Amino acid sequence: WFFDGHRAADDCLAGVTLLTTRLPKTQTPALSTLLQKARKPRWQIWAENAPFDLKEKLKARGYRWNDGTDGRPKAWFTEVQQAQKEDEQHFLKTEIYLRE
Structure with missing residues (x-):
């Protein structure tokens, strides 16, 4: 990863980056898949x-x-x-x- 852990701004940036990353198999954003499954x-x-x-x-x-x-x-x-x-x-x- 690219951030120092336990720093609020870095933690938020890491979370946003993770959720906007496209998944390898489906090429859909992780957040989209997460929301679809949560519903x-x-x-x-x-x-x-x-x-x-x-x-x-x-x-x-x-x-x-x-x-x-x-x-x-x-x-x-x-x-x-x-x-x-x-x-x-x-x-x-x-x-x-x-x-x-």
């Missing part, structure tokens, strides 16, 4: 009381562990878009909780 609803799905021996399946699917120190459940969780919600619930039901 889409997302769901947190929690796998509470998931069997310990299936944790690798959850990790492979992108779930992260929450240790409960933040007041939320001590459990695995992921965040998905609306279009993925039903598939994720089906995965938990059939692959983790082993219910049909």
Whole structure:
């Protein structure tokens, strides 16, 4: 990078530069992509009381562990878009909780 950290003006300039930079694959400005994604609803799905021996399946699917120190459940969780919600619930039901 090109700035000295922890200087307000430099931090602002770095942020603006980053947000106006075009992304390599799409060539759209980073801010555009950020806003587009922020406007889409997302769901947190929690796998509470998931069997310990299936944790690798959850990790492979992108779930992260929450240790409960933040007041939320001590459990695995992921965040998905609306279009993925039903598939994720089906995965938990059939692959983790082993219910049909």
